[in-house]
Amino acid sequence: MLKAIREGYWRASRLLGKGVGSLLSPSITHAISLSLMLTAVEDWKALRGRGVLVYSGGDDVYSLAALEDSLALALELRRNYYSEGFKRLRAQPVVPEIPTGRSFSVRLSRLTDPLFDEAAEAIRVLEEESKESTWKHLKEGRLEKVKRKDALTVSSSISRARATIPLDLEKTELRAVADAARAIPLLLLTVLSSNLPEDFRGFAADPITRDPRALERVFLYVLGRNISLDLLSEDTRDSVRKALEKLVRPSVEVYVDRHERLSSAIEELVNLVMVWRVVL
Incomplete structure (x- = not known):
């Protein structure tokens, strides 16, 4: 109906x-x-x-x-x-x-941050980032529009980093990105090194990573270098394993376009690690 x-x-x-x-x-x-x-x-x-x-x-x-x-x-x-x-x-x-x-804007703030300023910044990010986002999918060498707006941007008063993730969970390729984003805080608290963004950017600076598959291989390689499972207890092993599965699931062919600035879903997830690591 x-x-x-x-x-x-x-x-x-x-x-x-x-x-x-x-x-x-x-x-x-x-x-x-x-x-x-x-x-x-x-x-x-x-x-x-x-x-x-x-x-x-x-x-x-x-x-x-x-x-x-x-x-x-x-x-x-x-x-x-x-x-x-x-x-x-x-x-x-x-x-x-x-x-x-x-669309949403999540602002991670400290108790000592002025609420008025933080609210104003959250609204600014909402208007300039979340509502200006267009999600695209690379198919046969061409970027096709999937969804406009319907996004969440996470920013912090401590770091200049920010990350945008999709909220349309009806589309499989976008839902995978949102699921991966939700898994990041748990991984940072357990097995994921906070140095992952710098490690990733060092490799991603190579022009060869403009190819989506090359970028995916770089991400998986860097992820493997920045995970430590040695101290993981038995009671958390299963939940961490599921979180890792979600983190490697997003398609490298999903992009977000903001003000004609194109960023892959993988890059946004790395940005999200940068946002979360200073507050966890």
Whole structure:
């Protein structure tokens, strides 16, 4: 049914001509407004016991949360905004928002950092990085657009490094990048050396790594050099193994384009290590 609704919007805009957009009516406006209100309530429920909700209204949400839960929480808030199926209100189905995605900015800050400045920087990164991101997939030598916006950028008050990851979990190639990003904090706390970014950049500076497969081989080689399993206890071995599997899964043919600056998914994951290592 949801697919039929999408196709209906598309066919209506085609009939009206380019540049006109979708048909609007009081019913559509009411449905979207109701769905946005339900999203705000779901955001509040997701943050209970996990953070402090500062503001939630429609597709906007501002909250404070613990470092270790920030990425998982952002993904959950993204799912609250739009997912396949319908929202429910008193057992009645409610059409979800138009599937445009929801972009986020996670700012890792210290207790001594001025909150006003950190909030302003988080918003700036959201507008200039997350919302300006276009995810692309290299197919047969050509970059094809996969999704615009719908991204999360992680930055820190301690480091200038920042990393952008996709939030559209319906597309397999993008979901693999998000899963790898969630695995990085655990790996840094257990087996992954914080020197990985410098090691990687030393090899990646070679022009040969412009080839995606060469870049992948470099990443796997550097990753192997920066992992130590000797002191790993038995009770954490399985979870660390699963995290490592997620880290090596993303396709080297996925790229993010921001302001005509192209970066591979692997490079963004390395950047994420740089962000996390100063706070873990």
